[in-house]
Amino acid sequence: MSGNPSRELVVELGERSYPIYIGEGLLAGFGRTAEKHGLPKKSPILVVTDEKIAPLYLERVVASLREAGYEAASHVIESGEQAKRLEVLGDVVTTALETGLDRDSTIVALGGGVVGDLAGFAAASYMRGVRFVQAPTTILAHDSSVGGKVAVNHPLAKNIIGAFHQPEFVLYDTETLRSLPAREVRSGLAEVAKHGLIKDRAFALWCDENAEKLLALDPEALAYALYVGCGVKARVVSQDEREGGLRAILNLGHTIGHALEAVAGYGELTHGEAISIGMCGSARLAEKLGVAKEPVYGPTRKLLAKLGLPVALPAHFDTDAIMEAMMHDKKFRGGQMVFVLPQEIGAVDIAKGIASTLVRDVVESLKQGESE
């Protein structure tokens, strides 16, 4: 433990409100937190995690739950985006049935966004819905663990089979982030930067100034960034839980980003890398359409490059395939392409009816990756 005090935020959703606990070493107190939130003790708890996280942190969680008097079982999935598929969901359900999970049971997601989305969808669908807890272990999961979007992928479209299912609480033990591979540190910082770019100019500038500290996992800088990032997300979700309108701003960079992930077969680019390229594309588009009130492409590109993220599209990506995949975006309605576009650093707009020819030009231009 570094001695960094814990921080707490609340996602305000009426009777479904829940806290986000952020701090070092919190996993050791998992069982006590479960008790505090009234998770039933008569029904088993299933902890879902992946093969890389299990040897590092699973025992800590299971032991803490058992110490508090819970019956705890676990299910370990393969690591990586490919695991977000129906077959793996079926395996989780098999373990849930074999372990005797009932309607009063809880499914715990111990891991990054992949585990969170998959285990969350298992919790949303098993017996038509059981309790769910998020224990994020990646930087990126400061985003995925908050807000209740849970899903698996289809080969043609990302996150296309899913639900909204809010957790009972989010327990974010920042000590776990120290074992992250460098690529995953960078990937997670893409969503951190996104939260600044959409809603908090000062935070976006702070990320730019503190990029080196963030990449080096400086505990204070990281704790601050995760707190601010989770705060932006929590406030947006509180105002528009089911994406009737405002929540779509959290999708900055995702129309292009999700298409890249699908076209590459889920794995070549991490989610953060794909949306980094996507955010550069949105900034370009905003400038071309005159939506941007100030230069946005240059500063966005500079920030993401400083965070070690890709800002150009690898040349082998097929533009036609990307355009085709973009048609499956969940914001696409009534034949209209919808994009989240920066107006300035820290503010975005949702623009409908964007001409696909213009989007195609932007995708092509991303292959050049010019700095201005």
Ligand SMILES: NC(=O)c1ccc[n+]([C@@H]2O[C@H](COP(=O)([O-])OP(=O)(O)OC[C@H]3O[C@@H](n4cnc5c(N)ncnc54)[C@H](O)[C@@H]3O)[C@@H](O)[C@H]2O)c1
């Ligand atoms: N639901 C949402 O609102 C939301 C938001 C953002 C992203 N997502 C989804 O999140 C997913 C990406 O999440 P991610 O970037 O966390 O990927 P991930 O879950 O695949 O984790 C990245 C890699 O790091 C490993 N890992 C995780 N924690 C570790 C730790 N503490 N130490 C060492 N290794 C660790 C994992 O095994 C994996 O190999 C995507 O599927 C994306 O669509 C969802």
Ligand SMILES: O=C(O)C(=O)C[C@@H](O)[C@H](O)[C@H](O)COP(=O)(O)O
């Ligand atoms: O929570 C949201 O809303 C987001 O858009 C957050 C995104 O970072 C995340 O990748 C989300 O899963 C994308 O949502 P989708 O509805 O486009 O699948």
Ligand SMILES: [Zn+2]
């Ligand atoms: Zn995302």
